[in-house]
Amino acid sequence: MSRKTKSKSTISFDLFMVFVILFLCVFAFLMVKINSLNQTIDSYKYELSTLENKFSSLNDSYAVLNSQKLNLETNLADAKNDYDGLKKESADIIGAINTYQTEIQNALSWYKKNSVLGQSKTEERIKSRLDSYCFEIKQNTCEIKLGCFYLLNSEYFDLSYHYDNETYSKEDKLSSLTEFLDNNGGDCEDYSLFYKAEYNYVLSQCEGKSVVLKGWTLPNDDSDTRKYWLNNARTWYLDDVALVTIENFTYPNIVCGALYDPVLGNVAGRCMLAFTEKPILSSSDLDDLDGAFLIEPQDGSFRGNINQINSNVFLLTNKTYTDDSILSWIDSVISDSDYYLFSRTYASWLTYDSFDKQLQEQKIKIKDAII
Template sequence: MFFIFKIFRLLFALPLIMLLAIGGYLYFQLKYKEHKLKTLLDNLNSLKSQYGSLLKKYNQTIGLLETKNETIKKLEEQNKKLESENYYLRLKLTNLESQYSNNDRIKFLIKAQNYNFTDLPLDKCTNNDTLNYACLVNIMQNKLGFSYKKESGDYLESVDEFIRTKGGDCEDWSLFAYSLIYYLARNGYKKITFYVKQNNSKLYLYKEGNTIYYLPNAKAYTIEIKNPSIVCYKINETLGHCITAICDKPLLPNQKNNCTYFEPQNGKILNPKELYIIVSNDFYFREWQFWK
């Protein structure tokens, strides 16, 4: 009987023991979570502190960058101004050379202006006082063997060399056309004919025997002979091209007076941008290194 009584007491005490065990487990879990939460809060506070420090450094860096950008902008403006002043100083010096010195460059230019084109078939391309330039270069290239010749380095041929070697690069062709226009003016020519592209049209060039030569899809463009210049323009950052212009007044660097621009290798009228003058009537100005 006593044994049975103990068993009943044990059965009644067991839930209490289990409750105490569960309570102890939950207590330790709570303490663990509190410790973990405290650790996370400490980490959060540390991260906030680091964030604040980094934000301060970031703002300081942004401030320094803005200051440096302003400084760079001012320096670029000063550099641009100095480049402009330097450019026009070089231009003035070049003009002084052209006007008052008798150096090799001026001799070269004067020689080009006074060259006599006695060996070219101008008569085939002449109508009264007008030369058909497209006709002349067509004969030169298709009958006389003239062509574009790529050169190594930056070298401007004389007109003598151009005629002797039967061609040159774009600046040599431009000097040829420049020199030819002076020759035409000295010999009674008043006008010169180029061409513009026009579909379903044809430009008369010359007659040889029973054969008449035309330039297809081209229309005549005739102007008065005036001041010639050699000009160049950029195609891209490393490539440029030189052509010839006929202007109402002599060109100055970086100016676009009332001019007609044409490709001296075929006589086509062009409309280039960002011109850079090389040779005008009374001076020789040559620094650009992009001709091809």
């Protein structure tokens, strides 16, 4: 009976031990799992912390980028406003350039139109007188009497010298050929323009011929004096003057500046005609004025040659415009198609045509800049 009880106790103990061992095994297993889970959690916490840091950094970057975006949008709006303003300003500038170019083209057209006689009744009468009085064709030669224009203008058409302030109530205005005739004359500039137009008409009648200009000048002590016939019919003449023959220098240009004025008897602002070997078509051709023959438009007399002692009239250049010893100079030139002006600011010659081309270049640059 006692042996049986011991056996049951043993069994119970064994079962208990088995249970304890199983518990310990399960506990150990759970501890391992827990440790593993803790490590995983720690890893996730680290990753979460890293992600939070990155997220915070991204938030900071986003804030910076958003601020930059707002700045860019503001700058873009400002730039658009500036562009719109610049575009309008450029359009205004281009409009002004177009206006200047139109005025320049009108001025160039004006000089070209007034370089030849027109077709009014008075101008046709003048042409008829010029044909009869002022040039003579001898075989292959065409002789033009430079003093003849003075005769026609003063004796036949009653043209005389008038100051601009008397005619226009202003100090300086260049009259057109029509205005010159309507006013029965004008000042030295007006006479020069009209003389050149008369001469150009005569020159056109000499086309294909060798042109010789016949002029006169006041004699010096060594000069032979003769009669200078003012017209082909030899009914008008100047006595006791020296004769002047000019060959090759047949292209007329108006030159103005500080020149001797026979009306005032001193050096003053006025104009004369300068005859060159070649037509002046650009500022680079102004060198051809060196040695050009100067003719007084009011009487047709020869007044010497440019840049020579016999005239003491010098063409301004970037070297001579500061020379105080030069008392009589040329600072503007009118050809048949352009106006040239010496600029003391730039120490160079400027022209309407070159200014027109510069304006066109600037207009293209402005257009390219705003596109």
